Structure formats: C-alpha cells, structure tokens
Amino acid sequence: MLEHGGRLRAAASKYQIPLTDWLDLSTGIAPYGWPIPDIPASAWSRLPEDGDGLEAAAQAYYGAQFVLPVAGSQAAIQALPRLRRSARVGIISPCYAEHAEAWRREGHQLIELCEAQVPEALARIQTLVVVNPNNPTGRLIEPQRLLEWHAQLAARGGWLVVDEAFIDCTPVNSLARHSHLPGLIVLRSVGKFFGLAGARLGFVLAHDELLRSLAQWLGPWSIGGPTRMVGRQLLVDDEGHQRQRSRLKADGERLAALLNRHEFPPVGGCALFQTISDAAAAPLHEHLAHAGILTRLFSPNGMRFGLPGHEAAWLRLEHALQRYWEQQP
Numbered sequence: 001m002l003e004h005g006g007r008l009r010a011a012a013s014k015y016q017i018p019l020t021d022w023l024d025l026s027t028g029i030a031p032y033g034w035p036i037p038d039i040p041a042s043a044w045s046r047l048p049e050d051g052d053g054l055e056a057a058a059q060a061y062y063g064a065q066f067v068l069p070v071a072g073s074q075a076a077i078q079a080l081p082r083l084r085r086s087a088r089v090g091i092i093s094p095c096y097a098e099h100a101e102a103w104r105r106e107g108h109q110l111i112e113l114c115e116a117q118v119p120e121a122l123a124r125i126q127t128l129v130v131v132n133p134n135n136p137t138g139r140l141i142e143p144q145r146l147l148e149w150h151a152q153l154a155a156r157g158g159w160l161v162v163d164e165a166f167i168d169c170t171p172v173n174s175l176a177r178h179s180h181l182p183g184l185i186v187l188r189s190v191g192k193f194f195g196l197a198g199a200r201l202g203f204v205l206a207h208d209e210l211l212r213s214l215a216q217w218l219g220p221w222s223i224g225g226p227t228r229m230v231g232r233q234l235l236v237d238d239e240g241h242q243r244q245r246s247r248l249k250a251d252g253e254r255l256a257a258l259l260n261r262h263e264f265p266p267v268g269g270c271a272l273f274q275t276i277s278d279a280a281a282a283p284l285h286e287h288l289a290h291a292g293i294l295t296r297l298f299s300p301n302g303m304r305f306g307l308p309g310h311e312a313a314w315l316r317l318e319h320a321l322q323r324y325w326e327q328q329p
Contacts, residue, residue: 005296005306006197017292023313024306026294028135028166028273030248031309033195034240037233043225054228057235062188063171064205065180068215069223069231073165073187073202074098079217080161080185081106083210087126092118094298095131096163103129115141122152131163132173136275136296136304138268143175154183161185165202168193169245169252169271179205192272193244194234199227248272251307258314259305262321275304284324291320 005026012019058067070076081089081103089103093112104110113121118128128149133140150160164186167174179186186205191197201223204214223231234240252271259266259274264284266274278284281303285295293316296304308314 005294005304008294011289011294015289015292021292023293023308023316025308025317026296026304027197027306028270028304029192029197029306030195030244030272031307031313032247033244034234034237036230039226039229043229046225048221048223048225048228052228052232054223054232054235057232058203061235061241062174062176062179062203062205064176064186064203066206066208066211068204068206068211069228070202070204070214070218071222072191072197072200073163073189073204075200075218075222076187076202076204076214077163078102079214081108082217083213084108084127084159088124089127089129090118090121090125091129092131092134094134094137094302095129096135096165099129099131099161099163103127115139118149122149125158126153126156127159127161128153129161129163131165133166133170133270134268135166136268136273136298136302138266138270138273138275140170140173140270143173143178146175147178150178150181150184154181157183159183159185161187163187165189165192166270166272168241169248176205180207182207182210185210190231190234193248196230196234199230201227201231245271248307254314255305255307258318258321262318262325264321273304273306275302277301278303287324287327288320291316291323293317293320 008022008024054069055067077098086107088109088111090111090113091100092115100110153160162175164174175186178184188203190201248271255274256266264276264278267277268275279301281301285297285303288295308317
C-alpha cells in the first residue's frame with residue numbers, strides 16, 4: 001500500500017500526541033464543506049438504486065453527457081488499467097502515485113514523462129495519464145493542449161486519462177464537456193472540493209460504451225444509498241458552489257502568502273494546497289509534527305500544506321513556523 005496524507009492515527013501513535021490535538025494539513029481536502037442533510041432510514045435499509053437524480057445532477061454540474069458514479073476516483077484509477085490489454089502507458093510525473101501503481105500492477109509498461117517530453121512520446125504510447133491540476137506541483141495544463149494530445153492518441157485507439165480531482169475551483173479548465181469523445185476519460189472527485197472524502201464518491205466522465213464496460217467490471221451497488229443522496233443534494237447547490245470556490249481561492253492565496261512570509265515560498269499549488277521545495281522540508285515536517293501539525297512530505301525536498309479550516313488553526317500554523325526559525329542556530 002502506498003502512503004498518503006491523512007494518516008492521522010499513525011501520526012498520533014508515532015508522536016504520542018492525542019488524536020484530537022492534531023491539525024491535519026496533510027491532504028488537499030477542503031477543511032470545510034456543507035451541512036449534511038438528514039438521511040431517511042430507507043437510505044440505510046434499502047439497496048441503492050439508479051434513477052434517484054444523482055447521475056443527472058452530476059451531468060449538470062460537470063457539463064458532461066455521460067457519467068458513472070464510483071466509490072471515489074480511486075476506484076476508477078484501480079479499475080481502468082484492467083480494461084486495456086498490455087500497453088505502453090505514459091504518465092506525467094511526479095503526480096499522484098496511485099496512477100502508476102495501478103497500471104504497473106496490471107502488467108502495463110510505464111514510461112514516466114515530463115510535460116515537455118509528451119509530444120515526442122505520443123507516437124509510442126497507447127495511454128497517457130495526466131493529473132490536472134497536478135498533485136503535488138499544482139501545474140495546470142491548458143485544455144487545448146490536452147485535446148491535441150487526445151486527438152493524436154484517439155486516432156490510434158489510444159486513451160487520454162485526465163485526473164481532475166482538484167479542478168473544481170477552476171472549472172473553465174476542465175475537459176468534462178469533451179468527455180463524450182472516444183478515448184478521453186476524465187476523473188472527478190467529490191471528496192476534495194466538497195470536503196466529503198469520507199463518503200467515497202467520484203465520477204468517471206467518458207464515452208458511454210467505455211462507462212458500460214467499467215460499470216460491468218465494478219459491479220452493482222458501488223455507491224451506498226446515503227452517499228448517493230448526499231452527493232445529489234450537494235451537486236445541485238449552485239450558490240453553495242460559488243461560496244466554496246470563493247472561500248477556497250481566498251484561503252489558497254492566504255496560505256501561499258503565509259509560507260512566503262516565513263521564507264518557504266511555494267513552488268506550486270492550487271486553491272486546496274500549496275507545495276514547497278526546500279532542503280529544510282524534512283526537519284520542518286518533523287518540527288510541525290512535534291507541534292501536532294501534520295503535513296505531507298515528499299522525497300527528497302517536497303512538502304505540501306493543506307488549508308487550515310478556521311482562524312485558530314491559521315494562528316497555530318503561523319506560530320509553529322515562527323518557532324521553527326527561532327530554534328535555528
């Protein structure tokens with residue numbers, strides 16, 4: 001199993017700090033979301049059913065013709081490699097590590113690429129995987145370039161897989177409205193933007209034929225009834241979406257400014273996280289952990305900060321960063 005952010009119980013055990021005393025900045029999940037609506041008992045006692053409005057709400061929210069709900073985009077990341085025979089798969093790296101692991105696990109040949117290498121590589125790969133905006137760098141590739149890559153791959157029966165887990169704050173950059181095109185597969189996450197990671201809900205946007213194949217592989221009832229109900233209500237809340245975008249963008253900028261003030265300028269990020277690259281990343285990570293603040297450390301010098309969720313959390317992070325420099329010789 002690959003390590004991810006959010007492993008708060010492990011951190012509590014390692015640093016001997018009670019679970020309730022931690023400030024978790026190790027994920028890119030919005031630290032605030034929506035009030036959870038009341039869930040009727042029938043949603044718990046009956047098997048989930050289609051036709052409850054979830055798919056229609058997702059089609060409207062994403063602007064996509066065809067959608068398939070999945071148990072978080074992670075479920076699709078693991079399943080998609082099983083729908084292709086052995087292939088050469090290019091992945092723009094570094095990115096969310098589960099993509100490479102899933103394709104490698106199914107016996108595909110992995111080629112790690114930087115963005116500049118993609119045009120030359122398209123002729124020798126069958127699938128290209130892009131995280132957009134990238135996690136952890138925050139790099140956002142413009143839609144037109146992605147569509148050009150897709151056209152070249154699709155002409156030979158290839159796929160472009162675009163993981164848009166962090167794009168909800170900048171939906172104009174999404175390929176969702178093009179996702180009906182054969183060979184284009186877009187992954188969306190409800191957990192990040194909506195702060196609903198525990199519900200395990202995401203969507204695959206793609207040509208209907210591919211979605212039918214994926215649905216058959218995943219089997220029935222992949223999304224629980226309560227999750228379907230909550231997801232539908234959040235997806236249709238247009239006013240709530242605007243409020244969330246505005247707040248996340250403001251807090252993303254605030255986090256970048258805070259890190260800059262304390263001599264850790266971000267090298268990338270988006271509304272939901274900021275990433276630094278610094279030789280002091282490992283000792284800073286340890287310093288913050290001993291203060292009960294969990295961040296995400298990447299090898300060798302990368303470190304990602306999620307958003308504090310309230311004013312006391314912002315002050316706690318700022319004071320911890322101040323103490324780090326005060327303790328330096």
